[in-house]
Amino acid sequence: MPLYQRLLDLLRSQIESGRYSVGDQLPTEHAMRTSFGVSRSTVRNALRALTDEGLIRPTPGVGTVVIRSRPPVQPSLLRGFTEDFARRGVPTQARVISAQIVDPPSQVRDRLELLPEEQVLHLVRLRLVSGAPLALMDNFVPASLGIGPEEDFTGPLYELIERNHKYYITYGRDAIGAATVRPEAASVLELPIGSPVLTIKRTAFIGYDRPIEYVEAIVRPDHYEYNVTLLRGKDAS
Amino acid sequence: MPLYQRLLDLLRSQIESGRYSVGDQLPTEHAMRTSFGVSRSTVRNALRALTDEGLIRPTPGVGTVVIRSRPPVQPSLLRGFTEDFARRGVPTQARVISAQIVDPPSQVRDRLELLPEEQVLHLVRLRLVSGAPLALMDNFVPASLGIGPEEDFTGPLYELIERNHKYYITYGRDAIGAATVRPEAASVLELPIGSPVLTIKRTAFIGYDRPIEYVEAIVRPDHYEYNVTLLRGKDAS
DNA sequence: AAGTGGTCTAGACCACAGA
DNA sequence: CTGTGGTCTAGACCACTTT
Numbered sequence: 001m002p003l004y005q006r007l008l009d010l011l012r013s014q015i016e017s018g019r020y021s022v023g024d025q026l027p028t029e030h031a032m033r034t035s036f037g038v039s040r041s042t043v044r045n046a047l048r049a050l051t052d053e054g055l056i057r058p059t060p061g062v063g064t065v066v067i068r069s070r071p072p073v074q075p076s077l078l079r080g081f082t083e084d085f086a087r088r089g090v091p092t093q094a095r096v097i098s099a100q101i102v103d104p105p106s107q108v109r110d111r112l113e114l115l116p117e118e119q120v121l122h123l124v125r126l127r128l129v130s131g132a133p134l135a136l137m138d139n140f141v142p143a144s145l146g147i148g149p150e151e152d153f154t155g156p157l158y159e160l161i162e163r164n165h166k167y168y169i170t171y172g173r174d175a176i177g178a179a180t181v182r183p184e185a186a187s188v189l190e191l192p193i194g195s196p197v198l199t200i201k202r203t204a205f206i207g208y209d210r211p212i213e214y215v216e217a218i219v220r221p222d223h224y225e226y227n228v229t230l231l232r233g234k235d236a237s
Numbered sequence: 238m239p240l241y242q243r244l245l246d247l248l249r250s251q252i253e254s255g256r257y258s259v260g261d262q263l264p265t266e267h268a269m270r271t272s273f274g275v276s277r278s279t280v281r282n283a284l285r286a287l288t289d290e291g292l293i294r295p296t297p298g299v300g301t302v303v304i305r306s307r308p309p310v311q312p313s314l315l316r317g318f319t320e321d322f323a324r325r326g327v328p329t330q331a332r333v334i335s336a337q338i339v340d341p342p343s344q345v346r347d348r349l350e351l352l353p354e355e356q357v358l359h360l361v362r363l364r365l366v367s368g369a370p371l372a373l374m375d376n377f378v379p380a381s382l383g384i385g386p387e388e389d390f391t392g393p394l395y396e397l398i399e400r401n402h403k404y405y406i407t408y409g410r411d412a413i414g415a416a417t418v419r420p421e422a423a424s425v426l427e428l429p430i431g432s433p434v435l436t437i438k439r440t441a442f443i444g445y446d447r448p449i450e451y452v453e454a455i456v457r458p459d460h461y462e463y464n465v466t467l468l469r470g471k472d473a474s
Numbered sequence: 475a476a477g478t479g480g481t482c483t484a485g486a487c488c489a490c491a492g493a
Numbered sequence: 494c495t496g497t498g499g500t501c502t503a504g505a506c507c508a509c510t511t512t
Contacts, residue, residue: 028496041482041484042481042483058499059491059498060499061498062491062498064497075467077469078467158469168469174465197433198413198415207259226411227410228410231314279501279502282500295479299510
């Protein structure tokens, strides 16, 4: 673990515990430099991180004061299913049911803003948690991305896109609904006919507004709920 | 003007103008160091600022790539139902079914972090779109807020809380699921027994982490879907 | 093996605030 | 005036990725 991070953790815990309260002044950078036996850059590295977290405010000529004892809440970030579950400590597996280059349905063509003749990679995967089916996912990515049906789709798809193709996903739009499970999906998900399911439709974008992936997921609601944290803006009404 | 800021402005304008496009690799830190005649720390100071702005992503062992040409899209904000629909041009009405001060169920007590004897205002409302039922909502707010059962609950609840009581909601956590509609709810929502419904459980907070409202909504999925825009962070995996 | 960004050191000068 | 944080230099070693 980097030196500055240990100092960062120490300072953060001291602020959180009240060793330094809101309004207090932290020791000067020089004082930390000597008391921790590190260079000033290392101290500043830690202080910059605390500044970014919104806990302290350094003022030239004055010093560094504590302005918060806890970090402000962060809104949710876009995560893939694999990532989402991994964060909660639940490992999931993906079983590839089919992967082929096809002509997209018109809905997919619209969402991905494809050219008239453009094809897509259509990926159907079943996601499992400890062997039990959780979600049936239909992913569509433009064939022009160069991701072929032969690749390994058992890991996080975003990593595959980002690592192999130098595209970076910047944001996504999710639309969540509920429906009665279709018979084909019911058998794959091992659900009784007529069960309710959660449906997630997501369009992911690269750059400012170029759609790069469209997903439709059908999820068993008994073992998953869609969680999101949203900030309230001043003009939200 | 500091050196690193001039470099920062230069790089940002080059990225915005397309001199470096999304996916391109920036010159290495060493290359910039020599071509601009500054130290590596100064270069890194500029690159860190660009990283914070979300325009570039440095990867150890690889290099620094441009991931956006403009500042990122704004993520969704927390909105009440009334606000949410108003934004899309669909006016909704709220019909108050009941409003009373009660002892909360334990689940509500936990979510609102209430004291053992603390009571809540329990509000049951039916939300309608052009006369047709859309959602059944159970709102819980601490009785200590001072909002009594006699107030007008047909408008946005957040406005009522914020305007009359000087509390400002800062964020909320939503948990969205799917379920089979319960018989009582089915009749109110005019749904057949066994229909799937969307369930939304929300906790809204004031300040850093003080819960101020808990809502459970049961929504007809045929006329509503939950939409959200999420950013992708650099460490989202 | 070569090159990348991440970390770290040991210095230095500056503008600024406060006594 | 002294001390603060802000900026800057010129080195160095590291883990890591790619070749």
